[in-house]
Amino acid sequence: MAYLPSNILLTPEEMARADRMSAESGIPSFGLMRRAGYAVAATALSHFPAAVRFAVLCGPGNNGGDGYVAARQLADGGAEISVHALGDPDDLKGDAALAFQLWGGSVAPLREFQPQPGDVVIDALFGAGLSRKVSDEIAGVISSVERAGVPVLAVDLPSGVDGRSGKPLGAAFKAHCTITFMTRKPGHLLLPGKSLCGDIEVADIGIPRRIIEAAGGSISENGPPIWSAHLPFVGADSHKYRRGHLAVFSGETSKTGAARLSAIAGLKTGAGLVTLASPEDAMAANAAQLTAVMLKKVDTNAELSDWLENAKLSAFVLGPGFGVGSRARDFVLALKDSPLVLDADGITSFRDDPAILFDAFEDGETHLVLTPHDGEFGRLFPDIAADETLSKPDKALKAARRAHAAIVYKGADTVIASPDGRVAINTNGPPWLATAGSGDVLAGMIGAFLAQGLPAFEAAAAGVYLHGEAAGLAGPYMTAEDLAGQAGHAMADLVARF
Ligand SMILES: NC(=O)C1=CN([C@@H]2O[C@H](COP(=O)(O)OP(=O)(O)OC[C@H]3O[C@@H](n4cnc5c(N)ncnc54)[C@H](O)[C@@H]3O)[C@@H](O)[C@H]2O)[C@@H](O)CC1
Ligand SMILES: [K+]
Incomplete structure (x- = not known):
């Protein structure tokens, strides 16, 4: 899929601003509409060469x-x-108008539309x-099209889908394909x-x-343009300490696997050294299964302070x-001055008083x-989670500002947000990432960055x-373990791309 002009996404409001700015700069707005309509016609013909009739709603x-x-364009083509x-x-x-x-041809009221076999709905x-x-x-028309099983080409967005949040407002078409203009909107990337x-x-x-960039806010598709400038150069003379030392905390003896997945993923993501900090009772279980990852006994707050000092x-x-x-x-508060990925049980541990974490x-x-x-x-942001008026990026950003943290709001449409206002929507995660242990691997990767x-x-994104x-390489x-193994x-x- 091509996307212009980069990984910027524009909300509907920002797109309207781009529209106004281009009119103010002397670009005739009807020219934009004409090109949009031509593009719709071209897509209709290329995607649906066997259409008997194009039903334009x-x-x-x-x-x-549009x-x-x-x-008009399709009719002129016969x-x-x-x-x-x-x-x-x-x-x-x-x-x-x-x-x-x-168009100049006849127009019937929408309520009279009856989908027929061979139709393609525009x-x-x-x-x-x-x-x-x-x-x-309108909901009735949408369901009659769905019942008839005729394909839909959506112009800009499937009607009913909110371009800001991706949420349907009442009802929405399910399109076979969608043609949008200049850049995608968050609603194209967010579920549903x-x-x-x-x-x-x-x-x-x-x-x-230049107008798209000036009108654009801070939401983009996640990808290398956001963070590639920060990637470390992994050269032959890179002393291992320059690639950093990641510490991963292990759980008790019956629950050590998750931390080992994080640790191995961290090593394969380029951390120079990785140490698993383990309670005494889990030392044997961890030692039996680690080679390149180092092991350190850390049971108490005092042992942690000592380790942090030395x-x-x-x-x-x-x-x-x-x-x-x-x-x-206690451990998290001891780490308050260090770069930290807090995941899973670490997050849940603060559910009764999240402010302690945010303040620290x-x-x-x-x-x-x-x-x-x-x-x-x-658990951490109950009021934000419950606010139906917010999109997922809005929620992640509000949470980031409250927590003074980069937020990775996970899901099939993971959103990453920074307190400074930047938001990225991730799109490269295949569905099979929803597997046990996948989150542990992610935490290790972010920790390594x-x-x-x-x-x-940048590390989170x-x-x-x-x-x-890595999931793409590991396959369905x-x-x-395979996922962590593919990180390298x-x-x-x-x-190699930079
Ligand atoms: N640069 C751009 O932004 C361009 C935009 N173009 C097209 O312009 C569209 C945006 O046009 P508009 O801002 O006029 O918006 P729309 O055409 O999407 O809809 C606005 C109209 O729908 C009504 N409306 C909204 N929700 C409704 C509902 N639930 N039920 C009934 N009526 C409802 C509004 O009162 C208004 O009359 C884009 O989606 C795109 O297709 C193109 O023409 C070319 C350039
Ligand atoms: K539409």
Whole structure:
């Protein structure tokens, strides 16, 4: 899939700003609509060469305008077309009214639309301007199209999908493919929007890159442009300490596997040294299964303080298999001045009083990374989790600001947020990443990037990306061990790209 002009995503509001800025810079707005409509027509023909009829459903705004232009273009090419409109087309304003004139053919009311075998629906009802729940009438049309099983090409977004959050407002089309303009919107990447878009194409309709960049906020697709400048150069003269020393805390004897997965992933992600800090009762279990990872007995707060004073440790992972309770809280508070990935039990240990954690990491550059899945997010940030008006990026960003931490809000559409306002949506994770131990591997990868000197947000985003790449290499039947095992290959591929 091509995407222009980089990994920037624009919310609907930012896209409207780009639209205004391009009009102010002298670019005729109807030219943009015409190119958008032509792109829709070209995509319709290339994706659906066997269509008997293109049924174009046009809404009351500029999304509908794109539909009228596409209808004219397809009709001029000899295709059979029907056009159905929501509302009276004579009420259209501005560019959409011009597009309707350009169409010049007949238009039937939307409620009369009956999908027929051989139809391809071009959904131009709503795009970026969807502002409220769709009516029962529109929901009825959406379900009749679904029942008929005819394919849908969505213009900009499947109508009903909120471009900011990816959430359906009432009902939404499930498109076979979606064509959007200049850049994708967060709703194309976030669930469930992502699964309603089908294949996504991005057409360049002529808004200059400088305008897209100026209109864009801080949300982007996760990828190397965000963090590659911080990747360490792994050269022949790199002394192992320059790649950092990662410490991973092991749980008690019956729960040591999770921390070992983190540790091995950390080593393969390029940490120079990795030490597993183990309670005494788990030393034997850990020793029996480790080679390149070192082992250190750390039972008490005093032993931890002593170790922190005397060893040269760069970053820490605490949580996988660690156990929930006061020992986790004490250890985390002792680590408050160090780069730390707090995962799983480490997060849950603060559910009764999250402010203790947030206050402890308030000072200095952001150096805490929290990696909650939905359940853990709700334990630390119950009010944010419950706020239905917020999108996943909004939630992650609010949490990051409150916690003074980079947040990795996990899921099939993992979002990474920084207190400074940057947000990235990850897209390279295959579905088989949802496997036991996968989160432990991720924590180790992020820890290794912290140990190699990446700032918290960059380490978190790079770790999430590497995790997706490693899963791609490991394949659908992978175990978490395989995933950790592929981290080195994924790292080598990444380093070779820069
Ligand atoms: N640079 C750009 O942003 C460009 C945008 N274009 C198109 O313009 C679209 C945005 O146009 P608009 O801002 O006019 O927005 P839309 O056409 O998406 O929708 C706005 C209209 O729908 C109504 N509406 C919103 N929610 C509704 C609901 N639930 N039920 C009934 N009516 C509802 C609004 O009152 C308004 O009349 C984009 O999605 C894209 O397709 C293109 O024409 C080319 C350039
Ligand atoms: K649409």
